[in-house]
Amino acid sequence: DAKTTQPNSMESNEEEPVHLPCNHSTISGTDYIHWYRQLPSQGPEYVIHGLTSNVNNRMASLAIAEDRKSSTLILHRATLRDAAVYYCTSNFGNEKLTFGTGTRLTIIP
């Protein structure tokens, strides 16, 4: 069972905002939503996490739906260095994070 679902791939033009969606309908009330990104041949890099409220940091913003069944990672101004596989994940009630297949983001110059 895929606990998070994301589009396999997305494209965006450089310097434009990118909205990466994720569905996590089985998440419980105390599970945090985490986003990571992975460049080729590197370990995943932490991007952002949140519980209920929208969150902002220097890398991105996280918009969490009111029912918490979905969230959107927002890159405000995509650069070529943002091209990566983006994973939305959660611990779903235990200490382990469950990774799906992620979204491969391509940035078009």
Added chain:
Amino acid sequence: GAVVSQHPSWVICKSGTSVKIECRSLDFQATTMFWYRQFPKQSLMLMATSNEGSKATYEQGVEKDKFLINHASLTLSTLTVTSAHPEDSSFYICSARDALAGAETQYFGPGTRLLVL
């Protein structure tokens, strides 16, 4: 902050030999570390959860006698691939959870690429 290192970054070994991979949390204490394996164009697959001072918990289908995990301190966990075979060739990634940060956030190492000939 929240830096995790792995050593070595890549290793080539002969079939039948053992390989040890180290995972260190550099600027925080990690009571729990995780070991993942990733095959080309696939997602991360959790192999085991390693708790400091206790035995690791392995995921279904992962052989505990083949993938030995030791978590002897709050900043170091090791994964030893025993009697490695070509099918063990993969990208091994560790992560560490900051015990004080909460939220189950994990910070990942850069990965170790293993090639078994």
